[in-house]
Amino acid sequence: MGSLDTLLAAHRAYLLGWNIGVAGGPDLPTYRSEVPHATLNGVLRVAGRTPRDALVEARRRLHGVPRVWWVGPDSDAGTADGLLSLGAAEIARLPIMTVTIDAAAKVPTPTGLHITETTxxxxxxxxxxxxxxxxxxxxxxxxxxxxxxxxxxTVLRLAGRLDDGQVVGTAVAWLSHGLVTLYFVGTQPEHRRRGIGAAMTRAALNLASERGARTAALTSSAIGEPVYRRLGFRPVGEFRILTF
Structure with a gap:
């Protein structure tokens, strides 16, 4: 299993791939996509800066876009509490989950679902x-x-389509730092509870394994965590997601 530091570095690398603004240094890396959606703009860690100093600089770089703070194991201890004392609101706690791909559970692909890479x-x-x-x-x-x-x-994008071509499931597999991290794993609401999310995740793991990855990681929402646990993912840390 890859180290937690490696998993976090891969996560930062993916979100920095969206950046068209000032990324900053390792003490306060930020990403700004200009997309008006909070998780596509934000602060990735705080290391060696006071929360107040980090807040002033982050506000300068990210002014005008919705954004989040990812406060996880790669940020200084006390960062979340310090930001909360400055007026931040905590909007989620997301487990960081990993699995050895060879040990992940096999799952069936629902009848009529076709999962392929897409451009x-x-x-x-x-x-x-x-x-x-x-x-x-x-x-x-x-x-x-x-x-x-x-x-x-390397970014691999997988679409799950029905026989009529409708995309009902998605997954992004990010190959970096010797492992794969997953993003945008989702199922259209009217097609949930059919095993599509699990099948999309398993397909992404298979594709990553073919490319040489041995470990997979992701951050999970509450709705997705039971699916990932059934596949064998286990929590190794947590992000506290904050906003101002």
Missing amino acids: DLATFVAAYARVSGIPAGALTATTEREKAFTGDG
């Missing part, structure tokens, strides 16, 4: 945006940022 970014983004809460008015900007995505790794 049809407009359709792909529209599907994950609906699940992730990205507003319809931001679809063009999000698609353009997907097209321009750059980073120290």
Whole structure:
């Protein structure tokens, strides 16, 4: 299993792939996509700065866009409490989960679901945006940022389509730092409870394994955690997601 530091570095590398602003240094890395959706702009860690100093600088870099603070094991102890004392609100706690790909459970692909890599970014983004809460008015900007995505790794985008071509499931596999981290794993609401999310996750693991990855990681929402646990993922840390 990869070290937690490596998992966190891979996570930072993915979100920095969205950045078109000032990234800063390792003490306060930030990413700014210009997409009006909080999780696509934010602060990735605070190391060696006081919360107040970090807040002043982050506000300068991220002014005008919704954003979040990812406060996890790679931030200084006390960062979350310090930001809360300055007026931040905690909006979620997300477990950081990992699994050795060879040990992950096998799951069936639902009848009529076809999972393949996709380059049809407009359709792909529209599907994950609906699940992730990205507003319809931001679809063009999000698609353009997907097209321009750059980073120290490889992005694999998987779409789960029904026989009629409708995209009902999505997953992004980010190969970096010797492992795969997963993003935008989602199922269209009217097609949930059919095993699509598990099948999308398993397909992403299979594809990453073919590319040489041995460990997978992700951050999970409350709705997704039971699915990932059934696949064998286990928590190794936590992000506290804050906003101002």
